[in-house]
Amino acid sequence: xxxxxxxxxxxxxxxxxxxxxxxxxxxxxxxxxxxxxxxxxxxxxxxxxxxxxxxxxxxxxxxxxxxxxxxxxxxxxxxxxxxxxxxxxxxxxxxxxxxxxxxxxxxxxxxxxxxxxxxxxxxxxxxxxxxxxxxxxxxxxxxxxxxxxxxxxxxxxxxxxxxxxxxxxxxxxxxxxxxxxxxxxxxxxxxxxxxxxxxxxxxxxxxxxxxxxxxxxxxxxxxxxxxxxxxxxxxxxxxxxxxxxxxxxxxxxxxxxxxxxxxxxxxxxxxxxxxxxxxxxxxxxxxxxxxxxxxxxxxxxxxxxxxxxxxxxxxxxxxxxxxxxxxxxxxxxxxxxxxxxxxxxxxxx
Ligand SMILES: C[S@@+](CC[C@H](N)C(=O)[O-])C[C@H]1O[C@@H](n2cnc3c(N)ncnc32)[C@H](O)[C@@H]1O
Numbered sequence: 001x002x003x004x005x006x007x008x009x010x011x012x013x014x015x016x017x018x019x020x021x022x023x024x025x026x027x028x029x030x031x032x033x034x035x036x037x038x039x040x041x042x043x044x045x046x047x048x049x050x051x052x053x054x055x056x057x058x059x060x061x062x063x064x065x066x067x068x069x070x071x072x073x074x075x076x077x078x079x080x081x082x083x084x085x086x087x088x089x090x091x092x093x094x095x096x097x098x099x100x101x102x103x104x105x106x107x108x109x110x111x112x113x114x115x116x117x118x119x120x121x122x123x124x125x126x127x128x129x130x131x132x133x134x135x136x137x138x139x140x141x142x143x144x145x146x147x148x149x150x151x152x153x154x155x156x157x158x159x160x161x162x163x164x165x166x167x168x169x170x171x172x173x174x175x176x177x178x179x180x181x182x183x184x185x186x187x188x189x190x191x192x193x194x195x196x197x198x199x200x201x202x203x204x205x206x207x208x209x210x211x212x213x214x215x216x217x218x219x220x221x222x223x224x225x226x227x228x229x230x231x232x233x234x235x236x237x238x239x240x241x242x243x244x245x246x247x248x249x250x251x252x253x254x255x256x257x258x259x260x261x262x263x264x265x266x267x268x269x270x271x272x273x274x275x276x277x278x279x280x281x282x283x284x285x286x287x288x289x290x291x292x293x294x295x296x297x298x299x300x301x302x303x304x305x306x307x308x309x310x311x312x313x314x315x316x317x318x319x320x321x322x323x324x325x326x327x328x329x330x331x332x333x334x335x336x337x338x339x340x341x342x343x344x345x346x347x348x349x
Contacts (some may be wrong), residue, residue: 020075022070026092027065027136030102039093043081095143098151103143104290110137111297113229118297119223127305128252130203137298138206142181145244148341151182154191157344160336161268164239168192175200175262177229177255178245182210182222189214189222198234202269206302213308215303229255237261241270244342246324247316250306256328260349269330269347275340276315283315287340291315309312319341 004243029035029062037053038044046061053060068075072092073084091095111135116139117132120144130137168174171194176185179199189197199222202208210224227233229242229249240259246252259269274291276283295314303311312320321343322333330347339342 003066018070019056022066023108025066026072026102026105027109029063029067030105034060035089035102038082038088039084039282043076043079043083045079045081049082067346092332096150098147100250101144103146105185107144107298108140109293110134110140111294114297114301118131118301119139121301121304124160125304127303127309128301129305132305132324133298135205138180138203138209141244142183142209146181146183148339149187151245153184153187154337157270157272157337158188160344161239161270161346162348163266164268164270167238168195171195173234173236173264174198174239174241175232175234175237175279176241177232177242177259178202178242178248179210179224180206180243180245182206182213182224184241184243185210185218185222185224186217187212189219190217193221195207195221195238197222198232199224200228200229200232202228230258232258232262236267237262237263238264238267239270241272243272244274246271246321246344247295247312247314248302250303250310252310252312252324253309253327254308254348256325258328259347262349267348270327271321271325271343271344271345271347272342273316273321274314275338275343276317278317278319283317288315315318318345321345 016250032055032257033053034049037049038073041048041052046064047057050057050060064073067073068082073082073088075082084093090099091101094100113134114132117128169192174188174197175198176197177199179185182199185197185199199210204226207224207226214222214224230251246255249255263269275287291314292346299314300311303309318335325333330349332348334346335343336346
């Protein structure tokens with residue numbers, strides 16, 4: 001036993017434990033508007049923030065201290081006041097910021113709540129259904145991925161696909177499969193008013209939310225329906241999109257075959273998947289770590305819980321995804337673009 005190595009590991013683990021604990025406070029601060037109240041009100045004492053947010057001072061005081069100890073907010077000892085820098089506000093307080101991260105903690109909440117079911121699943125090998133998770137999973141996914149779609153999808157990703165933007169500008173037909181709360185669908189529908197968008201998801205609760213979101217955003221060229229990736233209706237789509245959902249499916253090859261059948265001869269299948277390298281060890285980095293952890297608790301069990309149960313996992317990587325598309329009938333497959341968090345892939349017939 002090397003004592004220096006042991007203490008080095010223990011030091012790291014104190015940081016890790018703190019990060020895991022403080023996540024609970026992030027969810028509560030987001031839910032109660034504590035971050036927003038702090039960001040909007042400038043330097044404040046615990047009493048002032050509690051009054052501003054209609055919460056109890058004693059709890060808010062403890063919350064503020066934990067946030068400051070985490071470096072998520074700032075503390076001015078002379079005035080016993082707390083504030084947020086613009087950067088901290090972008091990450092915790094501003095729902096329109098492209099880097100708001102609070103949704104990730106809602107997913108985490110669902111992951112922790114799934115521990116008893118998952119412990120049993122490790123023993124039995126069974127998968128989980130979407131109803132086995134608390135709803136903070138679905139709202140968390142929408143909150144976590146939505147800002148990236150609003151920031152990148154129309155101006156960054158769609159132009160990297162072959163001839164897709166002109167087709168959508170002229171007026172086409174798009175299926176957004178596994179659309180969740182419909183953030184990607186509505187974002188595209190707003191940008192291309194001549195095109196008709198059809199959002200599909202296996203989860204009825206998500207489709208309800210997507211319909212409400214489209215209505216709230218006043219977008220008329222979009223409809224949402226419950227359907228699976230293997231049975232969604234329609235044909236001759238100019239574009240079929242799968243945002244962060246192919247690896248969640250039990251039968252991604254069956255889904256690929258259905259996309260092939262429903263796509264226009266000259267159409268594109270856009271697959272956005274978590275960034276991953278084909279070589280396992282190359283994914284042992286901070287981004288891969290988040291995805292492996294999420295995959296263990298959510299993506300893998302939900303895939304294993306569906307028919308076929310292929311269980312790609314969230315770190316499948318381009319080579320395995322190419323195999324899925326090829327087995328589904330596609331002859332052309334390429335990486336159109338990427339971000340530190342996403343692979344953007346295009347398959348054509
Ligand atoms: C991680 S979420 C992504 C949601 C949304 N596309 C986004 O990026 O915010 C995965 C979605 O895939 C849906 N899904 C999983 N398996 C499916 C299937 N076989 N057919 C259709 N939707 C499916 C889930 O209900 C969930 O909404």
